[in-house]
Amino acid sequence: MEVGQMQRRLVDYTKSLFMEGFLDGQFLQLQQLQDESNPDFVVEVVSLFFDDSEKLLNDLTMALDQPNVDFKKVDAHVHQLKGSSSSIGAQRVKNACIAFRNFCEEQNIEACLRCLQQVKQEYYLVKNKLETLFRLEQQIVAAGGSIPLMEMGL
Amino acid sequence: MATAAAVLPSGSQELHVLAVDDSHVDRKVIEKLLKISSCKVTAVESGTRALQYLGLDGGKGSLGFNDLKVNLIMTDYSMPGMTGYELLKKIKQSSAFREIPVVIMSSENILTRIDRCLEEGAEEFLVKPVKLSDVKRLKDFIMRGETEENGGSRVNKRKLEDDGHPPLSSSSLSSSSSSASAPSSPSSPLSPPPSTSTVAPFACDLGTTELPTSPLHSSKRSKFCNSD
Numbered sequence: 001m002e003v004g005q006m007q008r009r010l011v012d013y014t015k016s017l018f019m020e021g022f023l024d025g026q027f028l029q030l031q032q033l034q035d036e037s038n039p040d041f042v043v044e045v046v047s048l049f050f051d052d053s054e055k056l057l058n059d060l061t062m063a064l065d066q067p068n069v070d071f072k073k074v075d076a077h078v079h080q081l082k083g084s085s086s087s088i089g090a091q092r093v094k095n096a097c098i099a100f101r102n103f104c105e106e107q108n109i110e111a112c113l114r115c116l117q118q119v120k121q122e123y124y125l126v127k128n129k130l131e132t133l134f135r136l137e138q139q140i141v142a143a144g145g146s147i148p149l150m151e152m153g154l
Numbered sequence: 155m156a157t158a159a160a161v162l163p164s165g166s167q168e169l170h171v172l173a174v175d176d177s178h179v180d181r182k183v184i185e186k187l188l189k190i191s192s193c194k195v196t197a198v199e200s201g202t203r204a205l206q207y208l209g210l211d212g213g214k215g216s217l218g219f220n221d222l223k224v225n226l227i228m229t230d231y232s233m234p235g236m237t238g239y240e241l242l243k244k245i246k247q248s249s250a251f252r253e254i255p256v257v258i259m260s261s262e263n264i265l266t267r268i269d270r271c272l273e274e275g276a277e278e279f280l281v282k283p284v285k286l287s288d289v290k291r292l293k294d295f296i297m298r299g300e301t302e303e304n305g306g307s308r309v310n311k312r313k314l315e316d317d318g319h320p321p322l323s324s325s326s327l328s329s330s331s332s333s334a335s336a337p338s339s340p341s342s343p344l345s346p347p348p349s350t351s352t353v354a355p356f357a358c359d360l361g362t363t364e365l366p367t368s369p370l371h372s373s374k375r376s377k378f379c380n381s382d
Contacts, residue, residue: 026283029283029285029286030183032286033183033186033187033190033286035190038186041186044182045179045182045183045186048178048179048182049179051178052177052178052179076234079232079261080177082261083177083179083180083261083282084177084178084179084180086261086282086283087177087179087180087183087282087283088179088183089283
């Protein structure tokens, strides 16, 4: 596949992620911050997000597994996850966290467990999508091409 | 990732910003935003570390006498241990550092929280995720202040509640008169409903990163300027 085709594939893929709500404008903001002095910035930030999230999801699973659930603790974890997902533009994860926090407030254990499932699902989905996106980018770079920058007006 | 003092030609000043955030992701992002805006950055993970850096914990701190002078502190609000609000208070209580502008960042657009921070002397309250335009605006504001500092005109306006004038930060945003780079467009479409700027509607709002910053500023404006 030649570079132009790869670039088009990347653009289409990225667009679909926005259309489907996986990513929002904040992700574009991050891409715009990337430059030659730090060409892996987005990958680095997203990797931090992956590391943080997996730890938080583990903590959440454990916290909800306790005989006496500490909802404040659960809420704190969700708040953190909401923050970092928002910071990288992982919109669906963020929204799942918002719903989750409402149930923490209600101290509704069943609903919280459902929310946790939902958040996990969204997280793994976006992780998968982003990894695919980065792979597509790598292919372009390896072929000597440059990564097209998305415009805000999608 | 150099935070070492750069050798600067005299006359041109690089802003040194101390960024405080417990989130690794957010630290990395804010650091980038600041570096792209030609600022020197020192990023720490807690209020305690920030105080240590400044030497406010009783220790000597890491600041040399003039070189690494901090021109702006940007801190997250919700942090374990010391919150950004508590850090703000400590800084404002310190004679050495109270003149340093402190900006609070929070993912939550809670009016009482915003008011509390502003009343305690925060320069501005930014709703996360922080954008490049926010940083640029802040930088312009601080740089203008730095040069005016000797004139002293800015010092009195730092405590917002004192004279009832619109806070500099909102005027730098709302009126493009003083700042050519003020992005007034994000705020204007959203100036209408300040009364509804309680947490819920915005917290649940999807998608756009435009939304979070504006109601904050419109709520500030409506409180101080009544110019909606």
